[in-house]
Amino acid sequence: MRYEFRVAVQDGRWRIDAVPLDESGPRADAPSIHVAASRQGLYQVERYGPKYSNALILPLPIPNHDPLLGSIWLAYCSSGYLSDQPGRPIAVPVTDSVVSGFPAMLWAGPGLEYRQLSWWQTSPDEPKLPVRFVSKHDGMIRIPHALGVIETGQVFPRPYDKGYTNIVYEVEESTDGGGYRLPKRSKLEIYRLRPLPGGGGGPGALMAVGSPEVAYTVEIVAKTFAEFNEEILVPPPRAGGGAVSDWRFAWSNHPVCVIYFSTNRWPDVAEVMAMPVYERTIRTWSNRLEIARRAYAGIVEPLQESSPDVRRGLMFLVVACLTLGVLLYKLGKRSEERKGGQP
Numbered sequence: 001m002r003y004e005f006r007v008a009v010q011d012g013r014w015r016i017d018a019v020p021l022d023e024s025g026p027r028a029d030a031p032s033i034h035v036a037a038s039r040q041g042l043y044q045v046e047r048y049g050p051k052y053s054n055a056l057i058l059p060l061p062i063p064n065h066d067p068l069l070g071s072i073w074l075a076y077c078s079s080g081y082l083s084d085q086p087g088r089p090i091a092v093p094v095t096d097s098v099v100s101g102f103p104a105m106l107w108a109g110p111g112l113e114y115r116q117l118s119w120w121q122t123s124p125d126e127p128k129l130p131v132r133f134v135s136k137h138d139g140m141i142r143i144p145h146a147l148g149v150i151e152t153g154q155v156f157p158r159p160y161d162k163g164y165t166n167i168v169y170e171v172e173e174s175t176d177g178g179g180y181r182l183p184k185r186s187k188l189e190i191y192r193l194r195p196l197p198g199g200g201g202g203p204g205a206l207m208a209v210g211s212p213e214v215a216y217t218v219e220i221v222a223k224t225f226a227e228f229n230e231e232i233l234v235p236p237p238r239a240g241g242g243a244v245s246d247w248r249f250a251w252s253n254h255p256v257c258v259i260y261f262s263t264n265r266w267p268d269v270a271e272v273m274a275m276p277v278y279e280r281t282i283r284t285w286s287n288r289l290e291i292a293r294r295a296y297a298g299i300v301e302p303l304q305e306s307s308p309d310v311r312r313g314l315m316f317l318v319v320a321c322l323t324l325g326v327l328l329y330k331l332g333k334r335s336e337e338r339k340g341g342q343p
Helices: 067-077 078-085 203-207 268-274 276-297 297-305 310-341
Strands: 002-009 013-022 032-038 041-047 053-058 090-091 114-121 132-138 140-145 148-155 163-178 181-193 208-220 240-249 254-263
Touching: 002 067, 067 132, 067 163, 067 181, 067 208, 078 114, 090 297, 090 310, 114 203, 163 208, 203 254, 240 268, 254 276
Parallel strands: 053 240
Antiparallel strands: 002 013, 013 032, 032 041, 041 053, 090 114, 114 132, 132 163, 140 148, 163 181, 181 208, 240 254
């Protein structure tokens, strides 16, 4: 999908507005996206018209839940964040297909501060944005889901047990605009491990992987640059009502999302904690995490309990299932024979 975007950066705050396009102009079947953030957090609005808008609040000031927004952020808004990082394991700009690494496209929920070893080269000119950024997966198999990440404790087969490069961003052309040196054309590529023929589904697919391949590419082309004199408001103005997914909370060190409805405003933390939905969410969050774990148990548990040769374990499982099927078939035949012999 194509988007027309506007970006503004000012004194540690930034704003991104993105409008979906088709051949004739703005699309009516997709929402426009408006994000504003500071070092304290991120606020996002998806507008479906003047009266309805879904909203998202994250404590992490990086829009890594969306490949489009994460790529734009890295290209134009990341200078302050990168300069503040004391070490190389940093929160990645994109999590889709990055956290998991294997062929399945598993979606990671918003607000995930997933960190990887990363390296970047910045422009010598202000605002010292990255001209190249590379990040490396550590080789551990993880299962992302809407509430977080399941750590399997297992690694990919060699040589990918030592990790592999899964994010590559590069500025292809720069220009002067508004008194700064800015990217005019840039590209971000996300890599995942390539599925091998015969890998099948389930745990076997996680082990039957080959060299990394491009999962998707985000290309950014900037048309105009201008000096920005307006104030960036964080949180941004919100018109209309709709659902708010609020990730500013935690339960036993797990991120927690409280979902409520709000109109024309952003409730603060104290207001949300006074809502009945907050207490109900905190009380049931452990159960929801358990449901998510069980939903992926068919993938996680065989990996955790199997020997290093996962395929051998799967073969035993298949043979055992076939044997059970033959046994049930024979028992069924005997039952029919008994019934047939009755007067």
